[in-house]
Amino acid sequence: MKIGILGCTGAVGQQMMRVLEERKLDIEELRLFASERSVGKTFEFNGKIIEVENMTNKNFDGLDYVLGALEADLSKEIAQVVVDAGAVYIDNSSAFRMNENVPLVVPEVNPEDCFKHSGIIANPNCSTIISMVAMNGINKCSKIEKIIASTYQAVSGAGVKGMQELNAQIRALAQGQVVLPEVFTKQIAYNCIPQIGSYDKNGYTSEEMKMQNEGRKILHNDKLLVNCTCVRVPVIRSHSISITCITEEKVELEQIKKSLQETKGIVLENEPTPLEVSNQDLVYVGRLRNDLVFENGISLWCVGDQIRKGAATNAIQIIEVLESGIQTD
Amino acid sequence: MKIGILGCTGAVGQQMMRVLEERKLDIEELRLFASERSVGKTFEFNGKIIEVENMTNKNFDGLDYVLGALEADLSKEIAQVVVDAGAVYIDNSSAFRMNENVPLVVPEVNPEDCFKHSGIIANPNCSTIISMVAMNGINKCSKIEKIIASTYQAVSGAGVKGMQELNAQIRALAQGQVVLPEVFTKQIAYNCIPQIGSYDKNGYTSEEMKMQNEGRKILHNDKLLVNCTCVRVPVIRSHSISITCITEEKVELEQIKKSLQETKGIVLENEPTPLEVSNQDLVYVGRLRNDLVFENGISLWCVGDQIRKGAATNAIQIIEVLESGIQTD
Structure with missing residues (x-):
């Protein structure tokens, strides 16, 4: 090759x-x-x-x-x-x-x-890749119709300069210096910024709409509805996503657990963190549980290395x- | 007195x-x-x-x-x-x-x-206080029936020791030292930990169940359903919560915006961050938009100082x- x-x-x-x-x-x-x-x-x-x-x-x-x-x-x-x-x-x-x-x-x-x-x-978009690997394990049990997602996105999503900016801000703050943001709109050190990308007319950012638009294409489901909130957090290189998804039919949690364990590219573990899953290629799925709001709902937390798997x-x-x-x- | x-x-x-x-x-x-x-x-x-x-x-x-x-x-x-x-x-x-x-x-x-x-x-619990101040402005327009929340909780929620641990880890890492967690279960510097509190049988943590149990009592609505995912982030002293809520009846976004502007204790702003809202008493609500998944759904981001308003x-x-x-x- x-x-x-x-x-x-x-x-x-x-x-x-x-x-x-x-x-x-x-x-x-x-x-x-x-x-x-x-x-x-x-x-x-x-x-x-x-x-x-x-x-x-x-x-x-x-x-x-x-x-x-x-x-x-x-x-x-x-x-x-x-x-x-x-x-x-x-x-x-x-x-x-x-x-x-x-x-x-x-x-x-x-x-x-x-x-x-x-x-x-x-x-696909990095958060979408990581989320869809996790969703795939559930989608095989029953078609996913709706997704509500909140992301915790690493600074690596903004490239080398994003990583440098977080590190530089942490260093400057340690020396009592003023920190001006350049790559991100606001200081990212010790902060969370609820905006990634530009705004669409509907109030969602370009980054947020990717989860629905790209998710539909990847899962071959034009009717998939996704509500996403994308947030930048002071983490170096792995994205985390808190997801509640609703399937067409009710599936027992044990069956979903089994499906996720058998699905390629997934590790099931209770509390994976972005720091722990960095520098490897698998998507870690944790906090798997029945949703408390919707009968066919499943909630989970998924994490993956943004630069690698993302x-x-x-x-x-x-x-x-x-x-x-x-x-x- | x-x-x-x-x-x-x-x-x-x-x-x-x-x-x-x-x-x-x-x-x-x-x-x-x-x-x-x-x-x-x-x-x-x-x-x-x-x-x-x-x-x-x-x-x-x-x-x-x-x-x-x-x-x-x-x-x-x-x-x-x-x-x-x-x-x-x-x-x-x-x-x-x-x-x-x-x-x-x-x-x-x-x-x-x-x-x-x-x-x-x-x-009430700190994340619940901040969320309920925001929910109050919507609940006045139409009763909130369902809430899906993901939190971004500051280390101050674990007290002075929590704040010291984040700072000590950042300092140690800058000097290339190994960092052992004590207050939190894992390293919190440059990380997100998807677990706060102990686990209930249903797979939710004690911290997560507070939003539903306490929310029902505060909003006087025994039927309120809340699905919460509580996550610790490397932020010093303000909690952020990404919320999608579903009201009994459809309410126009403009009416909700007006209600939030008129509701005590709230500042409406597009992208409030935990760093910016620290050291004051108001709850900042941002990213207000119609939900893309549920007809009567509204999505928002709310932030407040955990030690003060929380x-x-x-x-x-x-x-x-x-x-x-x-x-x-």
Whole structure:
């Protein structure tokens, strides 16, 4: 396999390199691309030194897969060039997620969609990926009709700069200094910010609407209703989501527990925390219990590493599905 | 007025002294009580030095009000002695909250209940107080039938020791040291812990069940259904709660907005954060919007200072209601 990474210097791009190594994909050549200012930087991959190429030269000939870790606007500009060069473009940005011809895939949930691509496959939003891995275990018992979610999102969701801002604020505060926010709208150290993304007319943020819009596509359920509240918390790199979901039919808790235990990509544990689940690829589901408000309701807490399962790992699992060639549905 | 404070050395007891000063209650005498090891310590109140008395001597003669900032088991031991001495006991612990003869009061919501006491009045749980101030503004438009809540609770909920633990962990981590949790079950710095209190058989924690049990009593609605998920976050002293509530009838968002603006104790603002609302007494309500899942649903984010409105200020407002003698209902 010949693989390229666009945006190789960012948090997700760097993680993609590490995950490719760890999962021992059979890679003949890895090429790294970034904007002009990073050209010439080098990174080690599988013991070899690789020099960063200029992304704007748009030279992707010979690549089988290109992993995109770019902002949405940049991704939109370059996707067709990648496809025209003959590579499958797996995009971590929001640019193509809702396009009809672009599969939106969480490999544990809807791997079969990978094979319906026309050159581009999209990685869902990070909170959505983590939530949908958990929802999948319940959806198999009875169709999920409604989801009420509140997120506890790590600063890594805003990239390397987000992580740097939290650390810098904590350091500055320890020295009694004033802290001005740059990446986030307000101080994130010792705080929770109930806004991620821009506002839609309905009062929800773009980040909040992703859970419903992308959730519908991933679960193949156009009628799924999702109410999400997205909150940034002073955690480094794992997202947590408090979820109440309502299924079409009443399912016994024991059956759901069994299904979650048997579902790929899930670890069932009572009180997983974002700190504990960081730096690995599974989604931890805890606090599983019957809802007290709705007869068919189930409540739970799910947690996953935002940079890995929420982004890099999910994209690489998509390559693995394509390579395995096994259409499970 | 002659007032006593039990547990005057803790976070809530100390805050009670400051709030009594700030709100300029007409206090003839303040007496401070704590356990034996604090006897002889002194605190300044309204310019006078007051020496801490031994609580276990149980000498409360002549006091009009005694404010309790004790653990529930200690509070249970001492409450009757306070009442027998002729004082009204306003208890911040969970000891008497669900007792039939004990009013459970959020002064902005059910002040009239203050006058039904038999010597003891209880302060509700801190997250419940903050949530109920917000719910009150909606409940006046149409009865709230269901609440789904996820909390973002500050470390101050575990007292001075909780705040010290977060600060100590942040400092230790900055020096590359290992951090062992003592107050909380896991490291709280850079983490979220989805467990506060002990577990009931139904899988909910004691802290989570308070929102339903106490909420029913405060809102005078035995049929209120509440599903709560309580989560500890690395924030110093203000609690935030993400709430979706469902009313009996459909109410227009503009009407709810107007009601919240006119409701005592509330500030309506789009994105209030726990850091910004600390060190004051109002409950900030933000992110107000129609729910996307339930026709009569409303979603919001509310935030309040846990030590003040969630504990000390609420107790002192109860004294103010009793002193004003105005029964509003």
